[in-house]
Amino acid sequence: MTVSADTPGDVPADGAAAAALSVRGVTKTYGALVANDAVDLDVRPGEILALLGENGAGKSTLVKVLSGLVNPDAGAVVVDGRTLPPGDPEAARAAGVGVVHQHFMLVPDMTATENVALSQGSRAGRRFDAAGTRARLLELSERHSMPVRPDVPVELLPVGERQRIEILKCLLGDARVLLLDEPSAVLSPVEWDRLAVVLEELASQGLAIVLITHKLGEIAAVADRCTVMRGGKVVATVRVGDTAPEELARMMVGRDVVLRTERPVVAAGPVVLEATGLTMAGYRGDRDLGPVDLTVRAGEVLGVAGVEGNGQSELADLLAGVRTPTTGSVRVTARGGGPGRTGVIAEDRQADGLALPLSVSDNLMMRVVGDEEFSRRGVLRQGRIRRHCTERVESFGVRTAGLETPVESLSGGNQQKIVLARELYGDPDLLIAAQPTRGLDVGAIEFVHAQINAHKTAGGATVLFSAELDEIFALSDRIAVMSGGRIVAVLTADEATRDRVGELMTAVNGAREQVRP
Amino acid sequence: MNPFDVALFAAAIRLSVPLLLAALGELISERGGVINIGLEGMMLFGAYGAFITAWATGSVSLGLAAGITLGLLTASIMALVSVTLRGDQIVVGVALNLLAAGVTMFLYRLQFQGTQPTTVRMEPYAVPLLSDIPGIGPVLFDQLPLVYFAYVLGPVVAYMLFRTRGGLRVRSAGEKPEVLDSTGVNVVRVQWSGVLAAGGLAGLAGAFLSVGQVGLFAENMTAGRGFLALAAVVFGQWRPYGVVAACLVFGFTDALQLRLQSMGEVPREVWISLVVVGVLVAAAGVWRARRSGSPLRWMLLGAMLCVVAGGLGTALLPSFVLPSQFWLSLPYVLSLIALATSARGVRAPAMVGRPLPSRG
Amino acid sequence: MNRQALRGAAVSVLAVVLALAASLLVIALTGAPIGKAAAAMWDGVFGSPAQFGATLTKFVPLVLAAIGWVVASRAGRLNVGLEGQILAGGTTAAVVGLYLTGLPTVLHLTIAVLAGAVGGALLGGVAAWLWARRGVNDFIATLLLTLIMTQVVSWLANGPMEEPTGTLGQSSPVADTARWPVLLPRTTLRTDIIMVIIIVLLAAYVLRRTVVGYRLRLTGANADAARATGTRTTVVGVGALCASAAIAGIAGSSLVLAAPAANLAPGFSAGYGFDGIVVALLARNSPLACIPAALLLAALRQGGGLLEARVGISSGLVTATQAVVILLVTGTAWYAERRRSRPRPPGTSDVPAPVAEGVRS
Amino acid sequence: SGGGGADSGGTASPGSSAAPTKVGVVLAGPRNDKAFYQSYLDGVQAVAAKEGMTVSVVDNVNSPQAAIDALTNLAADNQLIIAGGSSLVSAGNTVAAQFPDVTFVMSGVVQTGVANLHTYATKQGVPAYVAGVVAAQESASGSIGYVGGTDIPPNSQSSIDFAAGAKSVKPEVKVASVTVGSLSDAAKAKEATAAQIANGADVIYAFQDAGLPGVLDAVKESGKTVKVFNPTTDRCDESPALIGYAFQDTRVMVGHILEDYKADKLPAQPRFYALDDPSVQALKLCPGNDKYQAVVTETTNKINSGAITMPQGG
Ligand SMILES: Nc1ncnc2c1ncn2[C@@H]1O[C@H](COP(=O)(O)OP(=O)(O)OP(=O)(O)O)[C@@H](O)[C@H]1O
Ligand SMILES: Nc1ncnc2c1ncn2[C@@H]1O[C@H](COP(=O)(O)OP(=O)(O)OP(=O)(O)O)[C@@H](O)[C@H]1O
Ligand SMILES: [Mg+2]
Ligand SMILES: [Mg+2]
Secondary structure (H helix, E strand, C coil): CCCCCCCCCCCCCCCCCCCCEEEEEEEEEEEEEEEEEEEEEECCCEEEEEEECCCCHHHHHHHHHHCCCCCCCEEEEEEEECCCCCCCHHHHHHHHEEEEECCCCCCCCCCCHHHHHHCCCCCCCCCHHHHHHHHHHHHHHHHHHCCCCCEEHHCCCCHHHHHHHHHHHHHHHHCCCEEEHHHHHHHHHHHHHHHHHHHHHHHHHCCCCEEECCCHHHHHHHHEEEEEEEEEEEEEEEEEHCHHHHHHHHHHHHCCCCCCCCCCCCCCCEEEEEEEEEEEEEECCEEEEEEEEEEEECEEEEEEECCCCCCCHHHHHHHHHHCCCCCEEEECCCCCCEEEEEEEEEECCHHHHCCCCCCCCHHCCCCCCCCCCEEEEECCCCCHHHHHHHHHHHCCCCCCCCCCCEHCCCCCHHHHHHHHHHHHHCCEEEEEEEEECCCHHHHHHHHHHHHHHHHHHHEEEEEEEEECHHHHHHHCCCCEEEEEEEEEEEEEECCCCCHHHHHHHHHHHHHHCCCCC | CCCCCCHHHHHHHHHHHHHHHHHHHHHHHCCCCCCCCHHHHHHHHHHHHHHHHHHHCCCHHHHHHHHHHHHHHHHHHHHHHHHHHHHHHHHHHHHHHHHHHHHHHHHHHHHCCCCCEEECCCEEEECCCCCHHHCHHHHHHHCCCCCCCCHHHHHHHHHHHHHHHHHHHHHHHHHCCHHHCCCCCCHHHEEEHHHHHHHHHHHHHHHHHHHHHHEEEEEEEEEHHHHHHEEEEEEHHCCCHHHHHHHHHHHHHHHHHHHHHHCCCCHHHHHHHHHHHHHHHHHHHEEEHHCCCCCHHHHHHHHHHHHHHHHHHHHCCCCCCCCCCHHHHHHHHHHHHHHHHHCCCCCCEEECCCCCCCCC | CCHHHHHHHHHHHHHHHHHHHHHHHHHHHHCCCCCHHHHHHHHHHHHHHHHHHHHHHHHHHHHHHHHHHHHHCCCCCCCCCHHHHHHHHHHHHHHHHCCCCCHHHHHHHHHHHHHHHHHHHHHHHHHHHHHHHHHHHHHHHHHHHHHHHHHHHHHHHHCCCCCCCCCCCCCCCHHHHCCCEECCCCCCCEEEEHHHHHHHHHHHHHHHEEEHHHHHHHHHHHHHHHHHHHCCHHHHHHHHHHHHHHHHHHHHHHHHCCCCCCCCCCCCCCCHHHHHHHHHHHCCCCCCCCHHHHHHHHHHHHHHHHHHHHHHHCCCHHHHHHHHHHHHHHHHHHHHHHHHCCCCCCCCCCCCCCCCCCCCC | CCCCCCCCCCCCCCCCCCCCCCEEECCCCCCCCCCHHHHHHHHHHHHHHHHHCEEECCEEEEHHHHHHHHHHHHHHHCEEEEEEEEHHHHHHCCEEEECCCCCCCCCCCCCCCCCCEEEEECCHHHHHHHHHHHHHHHHCCCEEEEEEEEEHHHHHHHHHHHHHHHHHHHCCCEEEEECCCCCCCHHHHHHHHHHHHHHHEEEEECCCCCCCCHHHHHHHCCCCCCCCEEECCHHHHHHHEEEEEEEEEEEHHHHHHHHHEEEEEEECCCEEEECCCCEEEEEECCCHHHHHHHHHHHHHHHHHHHHCCCCCCC
């Protein structure tokens, strides 16, 4: 079945059931930018609707409108036939709209129990039933096999567990409509599988679910229909079973997207990265990292796979020099000898890679501002800086109004490009790429992969950390598997199969990820 | 001569109470993300309002109510400007202190033209039976009724902050207001209630000073207690029982220093107890270092200093007098030391000093 | 951008005018002649060279404290303890001015001013150390240190540094060689104002045009990203706090070395440290805008003084009026900010809607 | 009499023998303290009412710069400036030179050789010496106390002189001094007094103004016989515990200032009142304590004749 991208909502409702959630003509502008442009949407009870769209298409904005966090300029949100007052989160919650936001909505110094209790009830003076809340949380967590520790402040928990708490929080709220904004971005494949089961089960109980994700495979696995957004508008709504992933990608980006990248073969050069005996005591309080030994050569991509919480983030930080190891050393040698330069794509670009309130140009200068080229005796050389930034922005195709635009107003994909443009500048000998495509749309992923491959072809060494096994397989020449803070195996691309890697990831030491009561 | 007698402890309690009232209110406010430099001004307004009402009506309880009301009114200004209008918390607080000093002075002079009348004041109430317990009875249970209120306030605040929904909301407003917003609770209102709690209790603390203890008003009679209460919240590391302990420590050191000053020379008992304190601090340090990995060396250093000073004092008994400024700054020094030696996990609520983000 | 800045400035000015009107109203309510009061306000600021000189004299510590705040807040540090650092700087300057005698003027004055900077920086350094090494909140640390410093100065002025008769509770005046030369005769204005203007311009230049300024900005915007890309953020934070404190220390040195009495007296900081924060707020953390903002606040302080002396308005009322001004200014600052980020009708902005991003053509 | 038409900023030369028409008063503390500052202002206003002068007041001047401002602001409009509070002295030294046409009278030792700058001050410690002599005799416990306000010169002078007076008659008497940290913190003054009493003091010199009721409260609540001296004013009716007070009436002194101004006789040398003029300063006893009158008179005479020398410092 071919779908015309110009006729939104052309897939009719299954049966006669009234929509649990209807969105009518929602429009939201930020200045001149139209984030949502007359968006219409229907979700029926028992249905999982996927919401797909490139970065900046307006998905999260729509979720915020639905949950009352953002007051739309026009349009209405109807739940179970009743129109919600705009910009009123309390009314949305009361109507049964549960939301898992793209960025965690948990108070870091409170426990899971307290966070759940916080999200419930409306009378302030009342004592909250800590024991009851805790019991219900545990009961639900057991029922859906989503283990959480109820009494540990959430700031001490790994992100996967925090995501589980977010989802349980929603479920405990007796939601009728569940909105999940990229829940899988921080989940491991195993965790996603569990979540998928839960979602289907919930749908079968009559919940209406909106799932936002960039992963076409996830859509194919659980969603009934898929609504595609582009530039704030709904461009199409299709039945998932009838539509190929390539087609979805095309509708969303407006052109053909290469979903599989060819891995260039480059002859490995001299050793660029040599890490020996790296250990770090007590990361996340009670776990030890290492000892880890690693060697990466010029023209080589080493992929690091592992279940979240097994030390990959920490290893990335150690290799990037952001943290200092307890013992051991990291040596980066330039291809021509001497100390080498490292470029780092941080796992959490907003937290560790960008200064959001500062301009595009300020963000591009972070590493090089002290170089002779851009400053003389401590004084900035404005002209050169401007020329440099213009060149970077152009060659990476960053969509920005200008060099002085604050980075926070760029969409996620363009923010990532700023990081890449900065970190790949000057042809670094080593690139540490941690979750380089987390939260990016397929078009942007294609671009990032191309950049990593270009870096490789130019003779740079790369260590790629990714929660996406597909990405690891697509780009890596060798794959290191981490478990329990150690590298348990290093496989060549030929040896590595999905099953083998998955097995290594979860074997023996992987038990550490398990929840202690 | 031994300074550690019933009178000392009774004085320590009386000196702690206004601090305790103000500091526990401030704790709620800071947990909600608003630091209230204007605490001193709120106390002063409270003291003035309580006095003028008691003077006009002859009723202590109306006076107390007026003290609370004025504290609440001042807190409303604080909340309006710093919470609703996102004004800088520090600046608003400083302005409120100016405002309180100016307005109370202006009105008091306008009214009394240079006289200083006294009025009714609260009478102590001996709790039956309890006050007959030898030793602690007269110290703890023959006090002003407000003192008993202060006794239970710590547990009440602890309960409210950690066991009620309201408490959860206040804490989340101080740590991550977005979360509260996303659950549909009005963050501005939650912060308002925190600030109002601080204002009402600060007003009561001021009333305790004027109609509670002396039955008169004097310009600037709070004499820096608001800042002391701020320090107590820090010293107590933003925990209710920590704050109670901090106020007791401040009250006790204050009572002790007044006592020591009035002894002329520092008696042997004090030096000996300094040694004891040193040993206790060292023990507590070791215990805490075991539990939470807090830096031990500072604790030990402090303990060593106590022991050495105490030992030397016991041996030599120098009749030396410390300047009054030493004692006046001691609570602040203690607070800084407590913060500097505490485990790294201890920190102010994340939103303290910062305005709420405004929603899109 | 310019239009927004203009609107911000307009709102600030409006707030001040409103506050003045409000205070005149209160004055009128107390029965004082309002015309006379307004005239006294005006004369207090511009009435004579002496009055104008006094206004400018107040401008000096105000603008310095404001610059101190700006420098620290650029790096994301909240230096609430400017007041204490003023006290510390004034104290060290007084010590040098009093006890290091026999030097020629240029040298002695220079050393005394530097001593002020060092004194301020030392106190700021304690807070910086507590922050960097012990993880103590800078906001709390600087506040507590201010409360401590107040007592230290009171002790010094009444004890070790008291003048020989021991009856004044202040130190003797510093040596003439350590005093700033008079700029305008028959006024309190001294040449330190020239140094101050240079400091402001320098701060503006450094913050805007140098690598140091860039690193401060970067650290303030996101310390983690700054650290990950090679900025030593702890050094930057400590440096910003110390520099901020040093500037406050210079303000303190001026309050001693350029004051008519030129001695150490309790309370010589007179709240300038806190008012400096108001100035910075009014100037929206822009160093150059601190100049008009500080002039405005100096004028308010100066005008209020004559109001009391001439019209007999109670000092309590003058104090309260200042508080109202501060509250109004603080309350309206956000309004100006918010107006800025309000949605503008489509077509008025130069920001193009990002269509089809994430694709490299 | 010289030119009577001396208007604001006019031609009146210092010491012109006409009554000033405009007087400015600067006070380092509150004008309603029921003590030192208030009596300063009362003095000026009493004369002003009689002579038809206008009086402008700036009070609570608590920083050096505020002192300069207050003096400067008043000097612009007035012919005579009277400043109460020793912390204003250094400001007077600098401002007087800028207004040669205005006469400044400060309450502390000023720079010499400035024609329009004069000192009229009280030595507040001296009556405390006499109080110390009485206290030593009154005390049954051999222990007496001093409850100070803040660390300001009159406070420390009184403290030193009180102790010296007591020791001069009973060298073995124990004198302990406590500083409350504020002159108006009645609650803490109460605790400080309670501490003194707990330590056995039975005579207390309370250097407290607004805080005095706190001191008297503590005495009452202790249930013991404790006697209290207070500074400045007669408050004997407030409590039977009050035994006497270091009477000080700066009104009389201010009257002298205005007379001397009129007569063009303002002295170049500092004019200090100790106990030489009983209408300005004296140790006075509350009713019922007449048994000490002889001691008071004798000590006062000895001090005035120079037979007793006062301790230095403070
Ligand atoms: N508060 C805001 N102020 C200004 N612009 C905003 C704001 N919030 C979102 N935008 C803009 O609105 C557009 C839509 O953003 P939104 O977060 O909804 O995208 P998204 O579809 O969720 O993208 P992603 O897949 O990257 O999460 C983007 O261009 C973004 O820059
Ligand atoms: N336990 C400790 N004892 C002494 N110094 C420490 C300790 N922990 C950290 N430091 C030092 O204190 C400084 C700041 O520590 P902190 O842990 O706050 O760093 P950070 O988290 O990287 O900083 P930020 O607060 O900007 O995120 C660092 O220089 C670090 O070396
Ligand atoms: Mg999104
Ligand atoms: Mg940290």
